[in-house]
Structures are given as structure tokens and as C-alpha cells.
Amino acid sequence: MDTNIVKGAGLMKITGLKKVGILLLVLIMTTLVGCSTKDDKGITVVGKNFTEQDVMANMLGLLLEEHTDQKITVKSFLGGTDVCFNAVKNGSADVYVEYTGTGLMNILGEEVILDPQEAYNKVKEEFSTNYNLEWLESIGFNNTYAVAVPQEIAQKYNLKKISDLQAVAGELTFGTMQEFLERDDGMKGLQKTYQLNFKGIKAMDAGLKYKALAEGQVDIIDAFATDGMLVKYNLVLLEDDKNFFPPYYAAPLIRSETLKKHPELKEILNKLAGKLDDRAMAELNAQVDVEKKKARDVAKTWLQQEGLIQ
Amino acid sequence: MNELLLVLVDRWPDILEATGQHILLSGMALFWAIIIAVPLGVFLTRYRKIAGLVLGVVSVIQTIPSLALLGFMIPLFGIGSLPAIIVMALYGLLPILRNTYTGILDVDKSLLEAGRGMGMTNSQRLVMVELPLARSVIFAGIRTATVMTIGVATLAAFIGAGGLGDLILRGISMVDTGVILAGAIPAAVLAILFDLLLAWVDWYITPQGLRLRKQQAA
Numbered sequence: 001m002d003t004n005i006v007k008g009a010g011l012m013k014i015t016g017l018k019k020v021g022i023l024l025l026v027l028i029m030t031t032l033v034g035c036s037t038k039d040d041k042g043i044t045v046v047g048k049n050f051t052e053q054d055v056m057a058n059m060l061g062l063l064l065e066e067h068t069d070q071k072i073t074v075k076s077f078l079g080g081t082d083v084c085f086n087a088v089k090n091g092s093a094d095v096y097v098e099y100t101g102t103g104l105m106n107i108l109g110e111e112v113i114l115d116p117q118e119a120y121n122k123v124k125e126e127f128s129t130n131y132n133l134e135w136l137e138s139i140g141f142n143n144t145y146a147v148a149v150p151q152e153i154a155q156k157y158n159l160k161k162i163s164d165l166q167a168v169a170g171e172l173t174f175g176t177m178q179e180f181l182e183r184d185d186g187m188k189g190l191q192k193t194y195q196l197n198f199k200g201i202k203a204m205d206a207g208l209k210y211k212a213l214a215e216g217q218v219d220i221i222d223a224f225a226t227d228g229m230l231v232k233y234n235l236v237l238l239e240d241d242k243n244f245f246p247p248y249y250a251a252p253l254i255r256s257e258t259l260k261k262h263p264e265l266k267e268i269l270n271k272l273a274g275k276l277d278d279r280a281m282a283e284l285n286a287q288v289d290v291e292k293k294k295a296r297d298v299a300k301t302w303l304q305q306e307g308l309i310q
Numbered sequence: 311m312n313e314l315l316l317v318l319v320d321r322w323p324d325i326l327e328a329t330g331q332h333i334l335l336s337g338m339a340l341f342w343a344i345i346i347a348v349p350l351g352v353f354l355t356r357y358r359k360i361a362g363l364v365l366g367v368v369s370v371i372q373t374i375p376s377l378a379l380l381g382f383m384i385p386l387f388g389i390g391s392l393p394a395i396i397v398m399a400l401y402g403l404l405p406i407l408r409n410t411y412t413g414i415l416d417v418d419k420s421l422l423e424a425g426r427g428m429g430m431t432n433s434q435r436l437v438m439v440e441l442p443l444a445r446s447v448i449f450a451g452i453r454t455a456t457v458m459t460i461g462v463a464t465l466a467a468f469i470g471a472g473g474l475g476d477l478i479l480r481g482i483s484m485v486d487t488g489v490i491l492a493g494a495i496p497a498a499v500l501a502i503l504f505d506l507l508l509a510w511v512d513w514y515i516t517p518q519g520l521r522l523r524k525q526q527a528a
Binding site for chain 2: 019020023028046049050051054075077078079082083086087090091092093207288289292
């Protein structure tokens, strides 16, 4: 009697364990498959979590694919500046497009430098000595804050520069996002530098402000200089003639070690130098945001038009 | 709705690839969470003095926001799937560990006594009595961890591990509900499918004797 029960228990043990074993084996195999598909070491291009960065990461990637025989991996839509910067710093990525203002103020924690060239020289020097990262030549566009008005209003008041607003500000309502109101390099400084007194200031969500402008509820808004919405709503950017907004020029930021290993990368990526101004970048962004094209296709078409890839 | 269909047609290969990555990430994270948490849970029932401490530490991990934890991993492991899997596995630990621990402690003491009376060794009692009887509680923990892991996996895109979170992030950036849903709906479906799969596994590894008893009870 006793032996029977133990025997029964023994049988149960074997079948039970076998089944658990089979399942574990399946799991281990999926794990191994997963590990083996890990990227080989090639060149990894990353980008932050907004459209422009997605376009630029793909553009760099396509350019490198064409002109090197390295395996290129593009990973865009990473968490943000912090993630991209740390990834290139510790070597899990090689290059991404960074903005001089972000490098200077957010990463280095330095004060504003208004002169674009001076800001660029400063980050180039500091990044090279502190982080072993190299700033390549600026791509040309300056993704800083800007002031935008619809075509009709620009014509009506003959507006080209921000200082042209001085005479007519009393007739215009400014639509802006909350963040711009709070920042020192935002509304407060703008009003002080250019001596502006608007009829009214309405704070609203970043996405809503374009609609409000289109519907005539506000006459003038703050914007990012390369925002695709500028193209969609056909807005005019006013020139920052007193150099109030800090420069955020975009340039590839690459590991010095990667450059040492593949010196040709410098020349390849510098093919982009000065090729895209604010408007051109805004148009590429609009193709993704407004026309819903894929960032990679947009980057490819542009590179082909410029004759940078086949 | 129409917009969503257009996105589904247009981005079909992307969605498929992202779903594959999502399954791989979640599967590997769960694998490691189970491999660590179940034996650790058993171990803690043998050394109950340190159980409070260990469970406390694992609970603290749970309170760290997942984005922050992903951020901590970058200096240590860089970007990509490895740090993402580590974070997801850490999040999966608590439910599995706690349920294994509680499940085994809750096994009727008289059954353990019976086992000892039959001359079973400690490990025989673990494999033949405690684990089979605690199985449903342990599996409840694993199923909780699974649903959580599939949710956390949507954040893996932040550190370049891909997955369905990638589509969700793109959709948010473009203010495109279709693309957001193209990531969010498959993630929800995956959570449900994995949960059902585990329910089946739970039934599959239930010893015949216990299966019968359940049917009779029902």
C-alpha cells in the first residue's frame, strides 16, 4: 500500500518535472535566439524623441550607409538629450545631431552665449576635453525660439524683423505656450529687449496656438524656427535682429574614438555642412508631421535631390 | 477609425517588427524574473528571518518610476535591449517572489507532515508537495508580472530597445492618434494573449491528481 503511494508520487514527479523542463527549454531557446540577434558592432546613429531628430538620424544613417562599408544602425526616438548624450558618451552609440544651445546650457550648464560662432567654439572645445566627443560642422539650421506671423499680417504691417513690431505691437495679440512665458529667454526678455507692449498675451497649448492663429484669435505667436507647422500654416518668421534668442545650431556630435577608428566619417558627415537652413528643415519636418511621410523616406529623397546619395 | 486602418495598412511591416521585438523583450525579461524570483522565494521560506529584508528591497525597486530606472541603466549598460530587459525583469520580480513565498508558506502543514511520515526528503517534499500545491498562487504572480512587463516594455523604446513603444512615441510626437493606437492596441492584445497562454501553461503542468480534484470541486 505504502509503496504504491510513493510510486504514484514518483510518477507524478517525473511527468510534472518533465513538463516544467520542456517549458524552460523553450524559454531558454527564445532567450538565446534573442541574444544572438543583438547588433554587431558597427556604427550606431541615434536621435531624440521628436520629428526633426528622426529625420536627421536617418539622414546621417543613409549617408554613412552609402559612403562606408560599415554596418549602420539607426535608433531614433530615444528618451531625449540625456539618453542620446549618455549613449554616445559611454560608447553604446557613436553619433547624433545636437544643438549648440542644448550642449552649452543643458549639458555643460554654462551661461547663454549669444554669438553663434562663439557658442559653437565653446562647446567644441569643452566637449572635446571633457567628454571625448567631437562637434562636426554645423548643418546650417538654427532650431531656436522665433516669432511668427501669418502672411497677411506681415504684409499689412510690413513686418520683416522683430524690431518692426515696436510700432504696431499695441494692435496685436500674442499667443504663446506657458513655457515661453516663464523662461528668461522667452517673453519677458523679448519684451524688454525689443521694447514691445502687446495688446494682449494668451497662454495656450503648443499645438493649439497654430489653430488659434489660423482662426484669427491671436495675431502673432512664438514658435520653434524649424517647426513643420510653420510650413503648414504658411507663416513668416521675423528676423531676430537684436540677437535675443540664444543660438541652437544643429551639428553632428560624434565620439572621438569612432573618428580615430574611421577617420573618413568626418568628411562624409561634413558633406551636410551648411546644406539645410531653417526653412528647408521646417519643410522636411512638415513632410513627416503634416504629410505623414516616414522620416527615413523624407531623408532619402532629400539626400538624393542634393546628390549626396544615389 | 478610418485613420487607424490607413496607418495599419501603411505601417504593417513596422507594426509586425515592433510586435516581434515586444514579445522578445517581454519574454526574456519574464524568463529572468522567473528564474530569479521562484528559487529565491523558495529560499526565503527556508530562511524566513531575512525574508522581510529581501521583500523590502524588491518592493523598493517597484517604487522607482520605470523611466528613472531606465535612465539609471544607461551609464551601466548603455542603450538597447540589454538594459531594457534588466529593468523589466527587476519590475517582474516582486509579484513572482511574493506569491512564491506566500504560496509555499500557505501549504497545509499537515500535508508536509504526511510527506515526512512517508519518508520524503526535504527536496522531495518541495517538488512533490509544496510546489504543486502552491502552483496556482505562484502562477497568479507570474501572470501579474507578465501583464506588467508587457506594459513596461512600451517604455523600452526610450533607450533604443524598440518594441511597440516606438510607434506610441512617434504617434505622440506627430500628434497622430492612428499611429499611437497602432502601437497601443497590439500591446494590449499581447498582454491578453500572454495571460491566456500562461493560464494554459498553469493547467498543463498541474499534476493529473490535482486536475481531477479541481474538476470534482467544480
